[in-house]
Amino acid sequence: MAVPKSQVGENKARIIVVGAGPVGLFQALSLYLKGIECVxxxxxxxxxxxxRSLGIHPPCLVMLEELGLLSQFLKKGIRVDKGIAHNGRKKLGEINFSTTQRSGQKHPYILIHPQNETEAILKNAxxxxxxxxxxxxxxxxxYRDNGDHLVVYSHKVPHSTENQLTDSQEHRTPILIACDGKNSTLRSMAGIPYRGSPYPDSYAMGDFPDPEYLPSPPFVYITSEGLVESFPIADQKRRWVIKTEHYQSKPQPKWLSEAIYKRVGERPNADSCSxxxxxxVxxxxxxxxQKNRLFLVGDAAHVVSPIGGQGMxxxxxxxxxxxxxVKKLNNKGVLYExxxxxxPLxxxxxxxxxxxxxxARRAHWNMRMGRKSKLQWLKQLFIQILLYIPVxxxxxxxxFTMSNLPTK
Ligand SMILES: Cc1cc2nc3c(=O)[nH]c(=O)nc-3n(C[C@H](O)[C@H](O)[C@H](O)COP(=O)(O)OP(=O)(O)OC[C@H]3O[C@@H](n4cnc5c(N)ncnc54)[C@H](O)[C@@H]3O)c2cc1C
Known part of the structure; x- marks a missing residue:
């Protein structure tokens, strides 16, 4: 068993978590660690x-360790200790993630691990x-709120060969945790407003073979044509992300490769784009x-720009x-009584x-740094100075490592 043993049990209605995306699975395992069973x-x-989600940051690496899963993540993941800032012609400086050890990070690096494999590890655990x-x-x-418990309605999704919806099922739960993504049905059902808007920015990305592979760290290029990012991913490939003027509905590998070449002088092999x-964004x-016994978690509760890789x-x-x-609520006896x-909130x-x-503020800053600007030289100088001064x-x-957040 990968996860440490805890005192789960007692014959009570189990907590229901909706959604087996990365957050729903992680929620279920975190509850297990606190001795609480869920479905x-x-x-x-x-x-x-x-x-989709590739970067796992130091605070979450510690949590994976507590779940007893970090070694599995390290086996396949790519450890990134530093990043290079560049303007397409010359290096502006380096960001050394290992310095975050001084602010208390036990695992001072970013782990690149693809979301599908992240979900597979969590699901198996x-x-x-x-x-x-x-x-x-x-x-x-x-769902229906009955005051001292909730009733959750679900149905089996028919396979393509069936065309009938199966009967609705009912399950009782002390609390309901909605990890059902940004278009959350439960959030709508509860009438909870979801405020925000699209940014004007758009991006294109592609995976290409990487001839240099592991020796080359991630690059963030702040160019006059807009942001380019490139970082190593599994299977000896590199992911390239570029800021685009307009949303490209069907980007082609050749176009992407040429756009990268124009900005940074490297031309990934378009024929091998996977x-x-x-x-x-x-x-x-x-x-x-929270609305009484309903909780929203993950994208159901918030979406931030993926530039900087923080959403999951x-x-x-x-x-x-x-x-x-939830453990505290359980200890106080308010969950099941x-x-x-x-x-209580x-x-x-x-x-x-x-x-x-x-x-959200950090994600917004990352995007602003990547936009085209008339004062590009000033932005580059600013980054150069920031990276030159150790503090x-x-x-x-x-x-960039989600350190020093106001978590309690
Ligand atoms: C291009 C891109 C790159 C990204 N890169 C990063 C990154 O590097 N690092 C990072 O931290 N984040 C990143 N993110 C964000 C990350 O992908 C999301 O934040 C994450 O997937 C949210 O997980 P979730 O479990 O909340 O929601 P989801 O992944 O959307 O999962 C929700 C689940 O709920 C299920 N569901 C929905 N409705 C119901 C229902 N009514 N009943 C039952 N099941 C239901 C869905 O089928 C789905 O499986 C990126 C996002 C994008 C688009």
């Missing part, structure tokens, strides 16, 4: 195949603990993360905090707002 309901019947507590192919459609796509936040990590930080809060009183529901604000360089390393 996950997921509408998909197949695992995801895309590698949970299945090892509770082989029957993860229900794939079940869509949660609504993935290419475009994405727009947005920021959203739920007006509140932010969801994990929230899930970790909520697991601690019949009471018409609403569940938790630390996750109140204090975690400061963390979301800070992460500011260390501060920048902290920002």
């Amino acid at each position: 996950i309901m997921e509408k998909r019947s197949e695992a995801i195949s895309d590698t 949970f299945k090892e603990l509770y082989p029957h507590n993860i229900k794939y192919g079940y869509e949660v459609t609504s 993935m290419i796509s475009s994405f727009g 947005q920021h959203h936040r739920a007006a509140f993360r 990590n932010l969801g994990w930080l929230g899930a970790w905090q909520l697991a601690k809060d 019949p009471s018409e009183n609403p569940i 938790t630390s996750y529901s109140t204090n975690f707002d400061a963390v979301v604000t800070e992460v 500011s360089s260390r501060k920048l390393a902290e920002r």
Whole structure:
């Protein structure tokens, strides 16, 4: 068993977690660590195949260690100790992540680990603990608040060969944790506003073979044509991300390779491009993360720009905090005791707002740095100075590793 043993048990209605994305799975394991059993309901019947979220930051590496899973992540992940800032013609400086050890990081590096494999490790760990507590192919459609408990309605998602919806099922739960992504059904059901808007920025990205592979660290190019990022990923490839003027609905490898060449003088091999796509970015936040016995976690509660790779990590930080809060509620006897009183607000529901604000601010800054500007030389000079001075360089390393967040 990969996860440390805890005192789970007692014959009570189990907590339901909706969504087996990276945050739902992580939430379920964090609850297990606190001695609380839950059931996950997921509408998909197949695992995801895309590698969306790649970066795992030091605070989350510690949490994976506590879950007993870090060694599995390290086996396949790529450890990144530093990043290079460049302007396409010359190096502007280096960000050394190992300096975050001074601000207390036990694992002072970023681990590059694709989201599909992250989900696979978390899923297997949970299945090892509770082989029957993860229900794939079940869509949660609504819930009813009965005061001292909730009733959750779901149905089995029909396979393509079936055309009938199966009957709705009902499950009782003391609390419901919605990790059902940015278009959360449960958030809508609860009438919780999701405020935010799209940014004007758009990006294209592609995976190409990397002739130099591991020796070359991640690069962030601040060029006059806009941001370019490049970092090593699994299978001896490199991911390239570029800021685009307009959203490209069908980017082509040759176009992407040429755009990279124009900005930084490197031309990845377009014929061997194994993935290419475009994405727009947005920021959203739920007006509140708790409504009596319903909690929103992960993208259901907040979306930040993926530039800087913080979204999933932010969801994990929230899930970790909520697991601690749920344990406290359980210890106080408010979770399972019949009471018409609403569940008290938790630390996750109140204090975690400061963390979301800070992460969103950092993501916003990352994007601004990558935009085209008339005063590009000034921006480059600013970055050069920041990286030259040890104190500011260390501060920048902290920002890029999700260190020093106002977590309680
Ligand atoms: C291009 C890109 C790059 C990114 N890079 C990074 C990165 O490097 N680092 C990082 O930290 N983050 C990154 N992110 C963000 C990260 O991918 C998301 O924050 C993360 O996937 C959110 O996880 P989640 O579990 O909250 O939601 P999701 O991944 O959306 O999972 C939600 C799950 O709920 C299920 N579900 C939905 N509705 C229901 C229902 N009614 N009933 C049952 N199941 C349901 C869905 O099928 C899904 O499996 C990136 C995002 C993008 C787009």
